[in-house]
Every structure is written in structure tokens, then in C-alpha cells.
Amino acid sequence: MRVISGTARGRKLKEPEGYSTRPTTDMVKESIFNIIQFDIEGRRVLDLFAGTGQLGIEALSRGALNAVFVDESNEAIKLVKENVKILGFEDKATITRGDAAAFLRQGGSFDIIFLDPPYDSGLMEKAVNNIFEFDMLKENGIIICETNVERQLPEAILPYIKGKEYKYGKIKVALYSKNSQSKQAIR
Numbered sequence: 001m002r003v004i005s006g007t008a009r010g011r012k013l014k015e016p017e018g019y020s021t022r023p024t025t026d027m028v029k030e031s032i033f034n035i036i037q038f039d040i041e042g043r044r045v046l047d048l049f050a051g052t053g054q055l056g057i058e059a060l061s062r063g064a065l066n067a068v069f070v071d072e073s074n075e076a077i078k079l080v081k082e083n084v085k086i087l088g089f090e091d092k093a094t095i096t097r098g099d100a101a102a103f104l105r106q107g108g109s110f111d112i113i114f115l116d117p118p119y120d121s122g123l124m125e126k127a128v129n130n131i132f133e134f135d136m137l138k139e140n141g142i143i144i145c146e147t148n149v150e151r152q153l154p155e156a157i158l159p160y161i162k163g164k165e166y167k168y169g170k171i172k173v174a175l176y177s178k179n180s181q182s183k184q185a186i187r
Contacts, residue, residue, distance in 0.1 A: 001054060004030050006061030008087045013054055014079055024054060024116060024146060028168050032144055033058060035166070035175070036112065039142055040064050043111035046136075048100050048127060053080035053093075055114040055144075060089045064112070068094045070103045104130040111138050116146040125154055128176070132157045143176040 001013045004026065024032075032055070033040075041063035047056030048070050056067035067089075069080045077097045084093045096103060100123060113131060117123035124147050131137060137160070145153060149172045156162040156176055163175035 008061040
């Protein structure tokens with residue numbers, strides 16, 4: 001597992017031991033960042049269900065203003081802290097141990113939100129619906145959802161728009177955006 005591009009390009013990240021955390025593959029991560037490459041610089045990022053923190057870290061490497069990492073696992077939070085420190089992003093990172101739903105209820109506003117919960121947990125649907133309910137995405141912001149290809153994701157509620165879905169073997173990446181002026185799907 002490595003940082004693909006930006007200021008930390010090629011740097012290795014610490015990986016979890018065992019199978020309690022399922023990191024995004026480099027191929028899927030590269031595809032995600034190819035899709036959103038022009039939407040990262042200077043943006044505020046939320047890496048919910050952070051795991052190793054690699055999605056938020058990749059965004060920081062590519063010029064995101066800051067990133068908030070949230071995970072309920074002590075082991076995951078320890079990994080995120082180590083990876084952020086190794087790459088020197090401590091001043092741009094806020095790392096929170098806690099339940100995703102509780103974090104979302106606190107509110108906040110982000111330009112990019114990464115959602116990659118355990119695939120069969122039902123947490124994806126809850127997180128997406130909470131983001132809609134608490135209106136946590138800034139105008140023209142993007143939600144990136146990674147799940148298994150069979151998972152049906154919630155329909156968008158205006159001003160949120162459900163965008164294109166991309167399939168990579170057994171993995172699906174789906175996008176939502178917020179645009180009060182348009183009803184067109186993104187990307």
C-alpha cells in the first residue's frame with residue numbers, strides 16, 4: 001500500500017495485520033483519484049471509516065487543505081496516526097476515534113467525503129442518509145462510496161445528485177454530488 005501521487009508520491013503506508021481492516025486496493029484507489037483529480041486541491045476532506053487513512057492521506061498528498069479521519073477501531077486509529085506522522089501531515093489531519101453515525105450527527109461541512117465501511121455492515125446506507133439529513137457536503141462537493149458490486153445504494157435527495165457507478169471486479173465505486181443549481185448526474 002503506497003501513496004500514488006502528490007507530495008508523498010511512492011511513500012509506503014503501514015498496513016493492518018490480519019483481516020479486521022480491508023484497505024482499498026491501489027488499483028481502485030488510483031481509479032477513484034483519477035475520477036476526482038481536479039476536485040481535490042484546497043478542499044476539506046472527511047475519511048469516514050478511515051481504516052489505514054489511505055484515502056484521506058492520498059487527498060492530502062494531492063493538495064487537500066485538511067482531512068478529518070474517523071474510525072471506531074483503536075487499531076485503525078493507531079494506524080492512521082502512524083501513517084499521518086510518517087508522511088508529515090499532522091498539521092493537516094484531525095483524527096477521531098468514534099462511531100460514524102455519532103460523528104455525522106455533530107454536523108460539519110466537507111468538500112469530499114470518502115465512505116468505505118465494512119461491505120456487509122449496512123453502515124454505508126446509514127452514512128449516506130445521515131450526510132443528506134445533516135447536509136454535510138458543501139456546494140459542488142463529492143461523496144465517494146466504495147462497496148461490493150451487489151450493494152444497492154440510496155437514491156439521492158435534492159440538492160444531492162447520484163452520479164455514475166464504476167465497477168472494478170467485485171468492487172463498486174459510486175458518486176454523489178451536491179449542486180443546488182443542477183439536476184444532472186455527475187461524471
